[in-house]
Amino acid sequence: MLTNIPADNVKNFADQVVNDPASLLFASLADFYRENGLCQEAINMCQVGLDAHPDNIEGRVVLTQCYKDIKDYEKARIEIMKILSIQSENPQAKKILEEVDKLNSTNTRSGPSSQKELISSQTSFDSIQAVVAENSSEDGTVNQASVTEAFSSKGTEAFGARSIAESAAKESEDLTVSAYSHILSEIIKTPQVYGSLLVDEVGYPIASAFSIQAGKVDEEASGALSALVYSTAAKATEKIKLGELQRVIIDTKAEKLFLSRVGSQILIISAENSAKVGLVAVSFKKALDKIRGLGLSKRSM
Amino acid sequence: MKDILNQINDVPGVRGSIVIDKEGLVVASNLMSGLEEKTISALVATIYAEIVKSLAAGREQEVYGVQLYANEGSIIFLCASYCILIVITEPGTNIGLVSIKMKASTERLMELL
Numbered sequence: 001m002l003t004n005i006p007a008d009n010v011k012n013f014a015d016q017v018v019n020d021p022a023s024l025l026f027a028s029l030a031d032f033y034r035e036n037g038l039c040q041e042a043i044n045m046c047q048v049g050l051d052a053h054p055d056n057i058e059g060r061v062v063l064t065q066c067y068k069d070i071k072d073y074e075k076a077r078i079e080i081m082k083i084l085s086i087q088s089e090n091p092q093a094k095k096i097l098e099e100v101d102k103l104n105s106t107n108t109r110s111g112p113s114s115q116k117e118l119i120s121s122q123t124s125f126d127s128i129q130a131v132v133a134e135n136s137s138e139d140g141t142v143n144q145a146s147v148t149e150a151f152s153s154k155g156t157e158a159f160g161a162r163s164i165a166e167s168a169a170k171e172s173e174d175l176t177v178s179a180y181s182h183i184l185s186e187i188i189k190t191p192q193v194y195g196s197l198l199v200d201e202v203g204y205p206i207a208s209a210f211s212i213q214a215g216k217v218d219e220e221a222s223g224a225l226s227a228l229v230y231s232t233a234a235k236a237t238e239k240i241k242l243g244e245l246q247r248v249i250i251d252t253k254a255e256k257l258f259l260s261r262v263g264s265q266i267l268i269i270s271a272e273n274s275a276k277v278g279l280v281a282v283s284f285k286k287a288l289d290k291i292r293g294l295g296l297s298k299r300s301m
Numbered sequence: 302m303k304d305i306l307n308q309i310n311d312v313p314g315v316r317g318s319i320v321i322d323k324e325g326l327v328v329a330s331n332l333m334s335g336l337e338e339k340t341i342s343a344l345v346a347t348i349y350a351e352i353v354k355s356l357a358a359g360r361e362q363e364v365y366g367v368q369l370y371a372n373e374g375s376i377i378f379l380c381a382s383y384c385i386l387i388v389i390t391e392p393g394t395n396i397g398l399v400s401i402k403m404k405a406s407t408e409r410l411m412e413l414l
Binding site for chain 1 (some may be wrong): 335336337340341344345347348351352355356363364365366367368369370371372373374375376389
């Protein structure tokens with residue numbers, strides 16, 4: 001399951017988008033261009049596509065990532081605000097916003113000296129949700145212009161307290177991700193295990209470790225598909241009244257896959273087809289215990 | 302076919318076994334009370350199809366079998382060319398022994414089908 005995207009799919013996308021620039025496939029092709037370093041081409045494609053389909057969230061996420069990649073954090077944030085005004089809980093937008101804030105904070109001076117920095121300093125998820133809620137009508141429609149104005153006016157008073165709190169939270173999170181990566185690196189030391197991936201409940205990668213044997217792996221696709229399989233299997237075991245699903249082992253021609261839930265996350269291990277299931281299961285269980293321990297220590301902080 | 306399933310069910314901890322085709326239709330079954338063959342067959346076929354689709358997103362991979370471990374039991378299924386053999390067990394069952402029996406049974410089932 002930890003695999004590449006076939007080249008034929010890319011060619012089909014490209015043909016369709018060339019024939020119809022407003023095709024809904026623009027987001028997928030633009031993302032491919034972005035991943036291969038062609039950010040400006042990806043931006044142009046997204047802008048044409050979004051002119052035709054302004055509510056296309058996927059396309060706007062790709063555009064946001066392009067701006068982030070070329071370090072135009074202001075434009076990236078503007079696009080994130082547009083996404084959050086449509087879907088205030090969009091997990092991809094929140095993740096990119098966090099990354100943009102982190103990247104931007106490395107260039108932050110000691111105090112706010114511009115309107116841009118005021119807005120960037122205030123960006124925590126709670127504050128965004130609160131502002132969006134305040135500027136929404138009863139039927140849920142969000143006034144985008146007033147959301148942007150609200151951020152500007154609130155920025156001054158919130159800057160000091162939020163900066164310190166956000167810095168501490170980010171530092172704690174960096175340590176946790178580093179700890180996860182260390183645990184996953186330990187797993188791939190098990191004989192015949194060549195990949196481990198930790199994803200959240202919707203399939204977004206949190207940490208990963210792969211040996212050279214794994215080759216090039218599309219973590220996002222693998223994570224999303226694994227999360228989907230796990231959730232389908234979990235629903236099945238509940239319907240058959242076997243209780244909560246603990247672990248899934250998939251035996252295929254090419255590899256063995258081990259999936260298990262740990263808290264709100266899913267741990268995936270990929271091993272050779274001839275791997276000793278019992279040995280991998282022992283490593284798997286040790287890793288699960290360590291990840292649970294990290295979660296407990298984080299809550300007690 | 303019933304004899305084959307009876308032999309699997311003789312393994313301590315096994316609550317039942319079913320043979321289905323890949324669309325989820327029951328070919329043969331031998332389940333203890335409390336287990337519904339149609340529910341199990343439909344859900345296993347869905348899981349199998351989901352796994353095959355996910356694996357095919359990159360490159361084709363043949364699925365040999367899947368083991369689902371839950372709090373109150375396990376579902377093990379082995380995939381053959383035309384059918385899927387499913388076994389439901391209680392917690393703590395020797396899955397290794399069940400797997401050996403299932404592999405032998407799958408070969409015999411393929412001869413019959």
